[in-house]
Amino acid sequence: MKFYLLVVLILLGFVSTHRISYDGYKAFRIRPTTISQLKTLSSLSKKPGFDFWNIPRVINKSIDVLVAPDLLESFQTYLKTNHIIYHVLIENYQEVIQIENVALKSKRLREDVSFKKYMTYEQIVNYLKTLAKKYPDIVTVQSIGNTENNRSIPLIKISTGGSNKPAILIDAGIHAREWIAPPVALYTIQQLVENATNIRLIQNVDWLIVPVLNPDGYTYTFNNDRLWRKNRSPGRRCYGADINRNFDFHWMEGGASAYECEETYAGSKGFSELEAQALRDFILANSENIKLYLTFHSYGEYMLYPWGYTSDLPDDEPELRTLGTAVADAIEKASTIGTSYTIGTSTNVLYEAAGGSDDWTKGVGGVQLSYTIELPGGGSEGFNPPTRKILPVVRETWEGIKLYQAYIEKKFAN
Numbered sequence: 467m468k469f470y471l472l473v474v475l476i477l478l479g480f481v482s483t484h485r486i487s488y489d490g491y492k493a494f495r496i497r498p499t500t501i502s503q504l505k506t507l508s509s510l511s512k513k514p515g516f517d518f519w520n521i522p523r524v525i526n527k528s529i530d531v532l533v534a535p536d537l538l539e540s541f542q543t544y545l546k547t548n549h550i551i552y553h554v555l556i557e558n559y560q561e562v563i564q565i566e567n568v569a570l571k572s573k574r575l576r577e578d579v580s581f582k583k584y585m586t587y588e589q590i591v592n593y594l595k596t597l598a599k600k601y602p603d604i605v606t607v608q609s610i611g612n613t614e615n616n617r618s619i620p621l622i623k624i625s626t627g628g629s630n631k632p633a634i635l636i637d638a639g640i641h642a643r644e645w646i647a648p649p650v651a652l653y654t655i656q657q658l659v660e661n662a663t664n665i666r667l668i669q670n671v672d673w674l675i676v677p678v679l680n681p682d683g684y685t686y687t688f689n690n691d692r693l694w695r696k697n698r699s700p701g702r703r704c705y706g707a708d709i710n711r712n713f714d715f716h717w718m719e720g721g722a723s724a725y726e727c728e729e730t731y732a733g734s735k736g737f738s739e740l741e742a743q744a745l746r747d748f749i750l751a752n753s754e755n756i757k758l759y760l761t762f763h764s765y766g767e768y769m770l771y772p773w774g775y776t777s778d779l780p781d782d783e784p785e786l787r788t789l790g791t792a793v794a795d796a797i798e799k800a801s802t803i804g805t806s807y808t809i810g811t812s813t814n815v816l817y818e819a820a821g822g823s824d825d826w827t828k829g830v831g832g833v834q835l836s837y838t839i840e841l842p843g844g845g846s847e848g849f850n851p852p853t854r855k856i857l858p859v860v861r862e863t864w865e866g867i868k869l870y871q872a873y874i875e876k877k878f879a880n
């Protein structure tokens with residue numbers, strides 16, 4: 467009898483993977499109005515049971531935090547006694563996950579791309595392979611490295627051939643749970659390869675795109691823990707390092723953790739992580755050509771450029787700011803969902819975060835123009851936008867990416 471029950475459970479998928487439940491977890495939106503409120507809140511960010519989804523350093527900007535059920539009462543008392551403005555953003559996070567699960571139902575491999583759902587790692591890889599087969603004249607797909615769990619990190623090159631063309635490097639999904647980022651990379655790929663009217667965008671500029679830089683972490687968010695951020699490298703006490711704190715340029719100088727159980731754990735040393743190594747090696751091998759680096763994250767609607775390790779500005783800050791502002795304006799103009807970007811250096815508008823890929827790419831990798839784009843989040847509907855908002859986000863962001871292309875073509879192509 468027990469055996470039959472087990473078979474039934476396996477068939478239903480109940481025991482195939484262990485899934486973390488967020489039943490009873492509440493998300494709060496908080497707006498600190500004084501420096502002391504901000505300081506006490508950021509001290510909470512290191513405590514277990516609090517998951518800060520964004521931690522702006524400036525006052526009067528909202529912060530979203532997910533709180534475990536056993537801490538809810540004391541947290542709300544704390545907010546009230548400190549007169550901190552807040553409201554409950556999401557009553558029960560598990561309900562958001564259940565809605566997402568319905569939308570994810572099909573993990574079946576298809577040859578095309580979808581912007582009506584979030585695609586799995588396997589579906590994304592399959593789409594890239596299909597493009598390589600269908601468009602061999604302009605598409606090549608390669609692996610830039612393997613992960614701890616032996617998944618390849620795919621890169622698609624879109625090029626009409628010839629050498630010494632300026633190239634744009636794009637990556638997405640360094641942070642596993644930031645699901646809206648890979649669709650932005652995929653939409654860029656689809657528009658460049660499958661939409662013939664965009665042919666001029668690939669004539670003088672090459673495109674190098676990594677839609678999922680953290681395949682292990684990304685897969686883990688589908689099967690085990692929807693809010694996983696890091697990769698899946700094993701540690702002594704906890705799994706995973708924050709790949710975006712692991713780049714060896716002013717490594718661990720600020721905004722990163724030496725404790726392996728924390729979300730911003732920087733790894734045991736600079737470039738200890740396979741994913742960071744893979745991107746580093748690819749950039750160094752192609753640094754002559756790469757003229758622009760865009761790395762997509764979520765969320766917060768920030769257009770960020772170096773430095774992240776210091777509040778000092780790079781010498782070419784005016785150029786970075788002018789270009790970033792023009793792109794942000796184009797996105798805002800195209801937006802149907804009210805997107806509005808804040809522009810500036812990582813440290814000054816968001817928070818100090820040393821070891822980021824954007825800093826290393828500019829500081830060591832030799833790519834002058836380097837941006838981190840924090841896409842829109844889901845607001846009261848969760849960390850990620852609900853599936854019906856994928857298309858509006860990728861479409862508006864594409865308007866900005868086209869502007870970046872025009873700038874690179876004008877400045878570097880002859």
Ligand SMILES: [Zn+2]
Pocket residue numbers: 641644763764
């Ligand atoms: Zn991120």
